[in-house]
Amino acid sequence: MYYIGIMSGTSLDGIDAVLVDFSGPSFSLLHTCYIPYDPPLRAALLGLNQAGENELHRAAILSNQLSGWYAQAVGRLLEKSGIGPGEIIAVGCHGQTIRHCPQPENGYSIQLVNGALLVELTGMTVVTDFRSRDIAAGGQGAPLVPAFHHEMFAHQDIHRLIINIGGITNITSLPVSGGVNGFDCGPGNMLMDAWCLKHTGMTYDHNGSWAESGRVINPLLENLLNFPYFSLPPPKSTGREMFSLDWLQPCLRGDEATQDVQSTLLQLTVRTITDSVETYYPAVRELYLCGGGAHNGTLVTRLQQQLPGRRINLTDALGIEADWVEACAFAWLARQSIERAPGNLPAVTGATGSRTLGAIYPA
Numbered sequence: 001m002y003y004i005g006i007m008s009g010t011s012l013d014g015i016d017a018v019l020v021d022f023s024g025p026s027f028s029l030l031h032t033c034y035i036p037y038d039p040p041l042r043a044a045l046l047g048l049n050q051a052g053e054n055e056l057h058r059a060a061i062l063s064n065q066l067s068g069w070y071a072q073a074v075g076r077l078l079e080k081s082g083i084g085p086g087e088i089i090a091v092g093c094h095g096q097t098i099r100h101c102p103q104p105e106n107g108y109s110i111q112l113v114n115g116a117l118l119v120e121l122t123g124m125t126v127v128t129d130f131r132s133r134d135i136a137a138g139g140q141g142a143p144l145v146p147a148f149h150h151e152m153f154a155h156q157d158i159h160r161l162i163i164n165i166g167g168i169t170n171i172t173s174l175p176v177s178g179g180v181n182g183f184d185c186g187p188g189n190m191l192m193d194a195w196c197l198k199h200t201g202m203t204y205d206h207n208g209s210w211a212e213s214g215r216v217i218n219p220l221l222e223n224l225l226n227f228p229y230f231s232l233p234p235p236k237s238t239g240r241e242m243f244s245l246d247w248l249q250p251c252l253r254g255d256e257a258t259q260d261v262q263s264t265l266l267q268l269t270v271r272t273i274t275d276s277v278e279t280y281y282p283a284v285r286e287l288y289l290c291g292g293g294a295h296n297g298t299l300v301t302r303l304q305q306q307l308p309g310r311r312i313n314l315t316d317a318l319g320i321e322a323d324w325v326e327a328c329a330f331a332w333l334a335r336q337s338i339e340r341a342p343g344n345l346p347a348v349t350g351a352t353g354s355r356t357l358g359a360i361y362p363a
Helices: 039-047 055-081 115-122 132-136 146-153 190-200 206-213 218-225 245-251 258-280 297-306 322-338
Strands: 002-008 014-021 028-036 088-101 108-112 126-128 160-165 168-174 181-187 286-290 311-314 359-361
Touching: 002 055, 002 322, 014 055, 014 322, 028 055, 028 322, 039 055, 055 088, 055 108, 055 115, 088 115, 088 322, 108 132, 115 126, 115 359, 126 322, 146 160, 146 168, 146 181, 146 322, 160 258, 160 322, 168 258, 181 190, 181 258, 190 206, 190 245, 190 258, 206 258, 206 297, 218 245, 218 258, 258 297, 286 322, 297 311
Parallel strands: 002 088, 088 126, 160 286, 286 311
Antiparallel strands: 002 014, 014 028, 088 108, 126 359, 160 168, 168 181
């Protein structure tokens, strides 16, 4: 029951890939692989997040290039494991999101990956396009990982929250009884990374040290928090189309210290998480973090300060390291697709019912 999961998220930092085994009584994460994007590829992908000249051609070329990168990740996993391509049931590849516009009418979400080419490059069955079926059924197409969170992290006696801090932050509620729910809180690392790159040349603020050197600009923070998305009720999802430096710029006076803006952006991520917890899950005492933001010490410290009395830990404590949860989720979603089993949670995405997700490209 070997599956491979591949995730490249809205942070646009690179590719996470995992080899997992579903054959035992519990899930087993066997091998992992991370391939960082080089600067030209990252810049080209960022350029497709907004309308531009010849974008259809650029998107098609990048889709083919990305498929080559995904195939490299698959090859590295097989090399580590000694497992042959014929033993892999399927590769679940989320693809690289360049647009996420899940409006009630004519909604869509675009992830770059050429599934047919990835089959040719790997010789394995590939499952892609996980969001479209949920959107067609009236849902947001995201977040999709809460179903996996429920499968792996739910506890029969303890209400837990799983908080994934990637480019976007999403939250999953795993109650003892009742339905699972969750939603995108708002920007996670996305704005911080963009501001850091613009003003320091670094792709991210290691451990939040630059943010820690600044101070929170409270009027700016309150102005940002007044943005209507944050007060929308779930189900809801978002992406780069909504939160970018173009969104931030009109809120700046222009004379702010750059480290103070970084500190404020970090606090925005903290506040959107804590406000969501206090609004929807005030009684929950166990929170588990995953995604790149889980390693931002300044962010985690502020989160604990804002949520006293809660136990905040990494998903490592539940058996899956924080860096690999989303890639594992797409291996699981690929299995659900191959087995014709539901992959979405209507209470999370807003779809009219459970659906089998993904387009299958047979080997």
